[in-house]
Every structure is written in C-alpha cells, then in structure tokens.
Amino acid sequence: MVLDPPASPTSPRVGESRWPMALAVLGAAGLRAALPDELRDGDARWAFAVIVVVLLAVLVIGDPGRIDRDSAWLRVMTGTLIGLISAVNAVAAGRLVAGIIDGAKFSNDANVLLASGGAIWLSNVIAFGLWYWDLDRGGAAARARGSTRPPAFVFPEMVNAQYVKPDWYPKFIDYLHLSFTTATAFSPTDVSAIKPWAKLMMMAEEAISLVVAVLVVSRAVNILG
Numbered sequence: 190m191v192l193d194p195p196a197s198p199t200s201p202r203v204g205e206s207r208w209p210m211a212l213a214v215l216g217a218a219g220l221r222a223a224l225p226d227e228l229r230d231g232d233a234r235w236a237f238a239v240i241v242v243v244l245l246a247v248l249v250i251g252d253p254g255r256i257d258r259d260s261a262w263l264r265v266m267t268g269t270l271i272g273l274i275s276a277v278n279a280v281a282a283g284r285l286v287a288g289i290i291d292g293a294k295f296s297n298d299a300n301v302l303l304a305s306g307g308a309i310w311l312s313n314v315i316a317f318g319l320w321y322w323d324l325d326r327g328g329a330a331a332r333a334r335g336s337t338r339p340p341a342f343v344f345p346e347m348v349n350a351q352y353v354k355p356d357w358y359p360k361f362i363d364y365l366h367l368s369f370t371t372a373t374a375f376s377p378t379d380v381s382a383i384k385p386w387a388k389l390m391m392m393a394e395e396a397i398s399l400v401v402a403v404l405v406v407s408r409a410v411n412i413l414g
Contacts, residue, residue, distance in 0.1 A: 203333065204254075204256045204330060205255060205256050205333065205360040205361065207248075209365075210322065213315045213319065214270065214274065214315075214319070215241070215245070216311075217241070217312045218237060220315075221238065221277060223304070224305055224309070225305060228284050228285055228288070228295070230284070240273070241270065241274070245270065248266055248267060256333065257333045258330055263330070264323075267323055271319040274312070274315070274316050278312040282309050285306060285401065289302075289408050298412075305405075306406075307405075310398060313397055313398060314365070314372045314398075315365070315368070317368040317371070318368035318369070319361075319364075321390070322364035324341065324387075325387075332359070333358070340383070342359070342367065342380050344359050363380075367380045368394065371395060372394055373398075375395045377391065
C-alpha cells in the first residue's frame with residue numbers, strides 16, 4: 190500500500206493554495222452573520238466576521254502565496270482561528286437545540302428554523318474540515334514539505350497512486366469533502382480514519398450533524414404539518 194508517493198524530481202512538491210481554505214473561513218463567517226439574534230447571543234451581526242478576517246489576514250501576511258511555511262506561531266494562529274469558528278458555532282448549535290426544546294420564538298417559524306439549522310450544520314462541516322486539514326500529519330505546510338509523520342486519514346489517492354500525479358498529497362478540498370461526507374452519511378465513506386483522534390473527531394461530527402438534522406427537520410415538519 191502506497192500511503193504517500195514521493196515527489197518527482199522533475200516536479201517538486203509545492204504548497205497548496207490558500208484560497209480554498211480562506212473562502213471556507215469567510216463562508217463560515219457569513220453563515221454566522223445570517224443567524225437570528227437569539228442564536229448569536231445578541232452580538233453585532235458582523236463582529237465575528239471582522240475578527241475572522243483579521244486572523245485570516247495575519248495568516249496570509251505570515252505565509253504569503255502558497256501554504257509552505259511551517260512555523261510554530263503560524264500553527265498557533267491557525268488553531269486559534271479554527272478553534273474560534275468551532276466554539277462560536279458550538280454555542281449557536283447549543284442555543285438552537287435549547288430553543289427548539291423550549292419553544293423559542295425563532296423555532297416557531299419553519300423558514301427561519303431551517304435556514305438557521307442549515308447554516309449551523311454547514312458551519313460545522315467547515316469547522317471539522319478545517320480541523321482535519323490542520324491536524325493531519327502536522328498541517329498543510331508540513332505535508333507540502335513531505336512530512337514523514339504517519340497519516341491520520343488514508344485517502345483513495347494514496348492507495349491508487351497510479352491515478353494521480355507523483356507529488357499528490359491531500360489538500361483542503363479533500364478534507365472538506367471528508368467532512369461533508371461524514372456529516373451526510375454519518376459514517377466513513379471513501380476515506381479511512383486510522384488514528385484514534387481522527388475516529389473520535391469523526392464520531393463527534395456525526396453526532397452533532399445527526400442531532401441538528403433530526404431536531405430541526407422534525408420541528409419544521411411539525412410546524413408545517
């Protein structure tokens with residue numbers, strides 16, 4: 190089994206583009222702004238987006254162009270950004286569940302409820318995709334530099350190396366796809382988690398997605414019925 194094909198001498202491995210990750214982060218900020226006041230705890234609609242943009246700008250300045258600078262402070266900043274997105278969305282998810290159970294005003298409008306649930310669910314997909322991307326084999330920069338750490342996830346391209354370029358390695362879109370399929374199928378699909386922390390994170394994502402989906406859909410059906 191080939192887990193990480195070596196880079197070709199004539200085609201050196203380069204860092205991945207920052208844009209897919211940056212767009213996902215900005216998307217999470219926009220989804221947060223779309224939530225009703227009750228789920229944002231009354232904070233200004235774009236306050237979170239401003240903080241996220243500032244943190245993202247620091248990352249871009251610290252590692253301009255492609256992601257290939259492997260430094261401790263950049264890892265800390267990346268983890269801080271992802272942690273902030275995860276924490277804020279977790280609070281919103283908790284308020285959503287509590288609001289549905291307690292019959293909050295926003296939970297009596299099917300359109301608002303479905304839109305809020307969808308925004309929180311999609312933000313959860315983005316957050317877990319970012320965590321998978323940042324934690325696997327030491328992060329994006331380490332993977333670009335040919336990290337020798339064992340992978341936490343085995344992608345189909347690692348097993349079927351004949352179908353990809355010799356210098357292939359998983360990038361953000363691969364981890365986002367992993368997160369999306371985990372949240373929709375509630376089980377592993379084409380990517381295998383082989384480290385305990387990866388399995389536990391996938392279990393957590395599946396549980397959150399299941400709870401949000403079941404409660405939101407069932408409540409919306411009850412309102413519309």
